[in-house]
Amino acid sequence: MVEDVEDIVISTLSRFLIPFMQAFSLYVFAHGHGSPGGGFQGGCIMAAAFILIVIAYDFKEAKRRFSEKALLIYCCVGVFIFVGTGWLCILLGSNFLDYSILSKVLPADPVKARYYGIAMIELGVQITVMAIMLSIFLDLVTKGEHEEGLK
């Protein structure tokens, strides 16, 4: 288990740092279309912010913010957004992952619809990567002895 020692410098600094990290992660994600970045990178930074909570405070504090079940649901929802976008394209009558068909439901022309389609799947990647990275980290660092336990 992570030791339950609180250091004033570390906890204050990380309290200060974490919101910025999360905001930066969203920036990296949102600017993936025009500058280096994207879902994977953003998700990693977001996971790092939560990992900082675990390191700076203790494990219970992190658990209070992110329960195990919530993490699992985030994992599944992220991948589901990705694959669901692909399915939506099939349902709208085109091939799998052909975002241009999304122009039927989005107020955009086919080219712009691809832009939004990419944004959607990047969102899915972001959520999955964040949740999975955090989940792997928590599992490894606690050797699986979570307080709550996934029944």
Next chain:
Amino acid sequence: MKKILAVISIIITGALLVYGVKDFPKWADPNQPASLHVSPRYIEHALDETAVPNLVTAVLGDYRGYDTMFETAVIFTAGIVVMMLLRRPRKW
């Protein structure tokens, strides 16, 4: 014994790798095949076809979006494997 086997396999692999490099294009050659066959279309038309200026995002999300889907599935698989191996049931 294990070390000898390792050294032998490394010599064989190394010889193969060096032999393979023989006919490679030069580093950073603008006329290497990798820069001439498929990628020019991505560079020249990605902006018109997907409206995304970052070419990596365009290729990642759209042209080869299917790879990316499985990339996400790979990491999902890894997460589930770690969960399955390490997690224990609730104690109470």
Next chain:
Amino acid sequence: MISEQFPALIVVTPLILSFFIPVVGWWRKSLCLPIVLAALSVCMVSAVGLLNMVQQHGEIHYWLGLWEPPWGIEYVVDNFNAYIAIIVTFMALAAAIYSKRNVEQELPEHKIPTFYTLFLLNVTGLLGITVTGDAFNLYVLVEIASFSAYGLVAIGEEGALVASFRYIVMGTIGACFYLLGVGYLYAVTGSLNMADLRVLLPPLYGNSAVQTSFIFILIGLGIKVAFFPLHAWQPDAYTRAPSAVSVLISTAMAKTSAYALIRIMFSVYTVDFILHYVSMMDIISWMSAVAIIVGSIYAIQEFNLKRMLAYSSIANVGYIMLGVGLSTSTTLGLTPALMHILNHALIKGCMFMTACAFIYKAGLRDIRDFVGLGRRMPYTCLAFILASLAMIGMPPSVGFISKWYLILASIDAHNYVFVAVIFISTLLMIYYFWRVIEIMYLLPAETRPGNEITMDEAPMSMLMPGIILAVLCFAVGIAWIAGVFSPIMDAINTTFGLGGI
């Protein structure tokens, strides 16, 4: 039209349903298996639909995201894909039905949802490998299948963790070598699409990078198939894995890797390249001959039934690869190898099912303890005997057909050593399977008073798949003789430019 979407459906349905299993399973455990079965049924329908469509309209090309091939990813389905996809879905379906009871016994309850998630992800990867037409996409799918297999092996019995670790190391080497081979091809051609590579490669056959890439891909996928000198991970992994996983990875997964190897060898590279630039065919044939003999000898020394079957699998991979190695020099082409892919999947599936049923019901792993089992579990033993007979090659079983065609191919290639090899391996097989049957039925059991052998059969969900496969071992053999599948075989050989030389 839904039928146009079959190539996507076959992969995406299990994928999307696998995301529901952890969430649903956390709410209600008993719903996991029905979801798996539903997904696999959709796959089965799609696979049969695909074969039907291929028979009617020829090759199916499915562009993902509607990008034309060298730029986007393409799915190509021809007779070969559809044939393998049906084998994979069928074996996975059988393994899923079979898993119901012994998962409850072998795993702690909280691992069941994750187990089925990984099961379905594994099938996703395997089906993806069968339909993809893109070399890099194949790598990603191989990794999905391998990762889930690592996890599934690791939750097995005592020693499974170390087995899984070895599997991870070997599997990573294999996948990385494959990736390296693809990287070499990409560096010299600039393309990743298999059909495109086939067009671009011929002027470059003399290029050392192309030749090296072939060897790397051969080694990489050879590790995944457990071809003889690269089989080190296989016996432990098959032995230690949970029962249902043994069935799945020994049938569906091994066959899919063999498919990937054949697909890359004949679809990306051509017969011309393999014969005249790297001349690997003889090496493959001779290595297979060694694999057949060595695998059988190992199997004889083994008393743990599952491990014996694992070594027997090495010998049978040798049979498949012998068919591949001889394919360029006979008029039969790839037919013997393709036959043995199906035949071995049926036989080994049935054998692992019965072997694990013994473990489930009686906790028996060592064949020396099988005394009196013939009376205790008569139907399971009957299935085992039928499968053994099929493996040994009793006509009209599937094993007989494979061996018959391999012998024909060897004679056709004027290579009589391989005929001898097949005969020797058959003798060895008779020895090691007869041993089991003898102990099961003929050895007198020590019946002490109060310890009489009573009939104690495996549950229906474990028994039925085994029996069905055992019956299929013979039914499919008759179908081979009747030539039901020969149009498919001829079509595959024509695609690759083999046979009829």
Next chain:
Amino acid sequence: MFEYFISKYNYWMYVVIILIGFYAMMAKGNFMKKLIGMSIFQWAIIFYFMSISAKKGATVHIIGGHGAHTVVNAADFVNPLPSVLMLTAIVVAVATTGITLSVIIMIFKRYGTLEEDEITTPE
């Protein structure tokens, strides 16, 4: 001859790195060292792919000036495809490391050692 070696120095580098990783994977008995070797092996391949994408005189693959329908010349931007492929390969590498670490933790919990020779499993 010297020119030949210099013009392909990225490939020589990657050959050396990949062999280091391969040796660690094959020869070391400690599971953790094997994992480190495996990571080196995978990253060497990523390094190799990235070096293919380089082009002399080209810049980062982001098209500046958001004006629509600007004329883009393929020679001005590096090849984006290897970056995309390697993003996938990085994820695979991360996933492999995660899985392997969890297996190693389980092995250590069960046997109390990570040396391959010290672990004995019953037949």
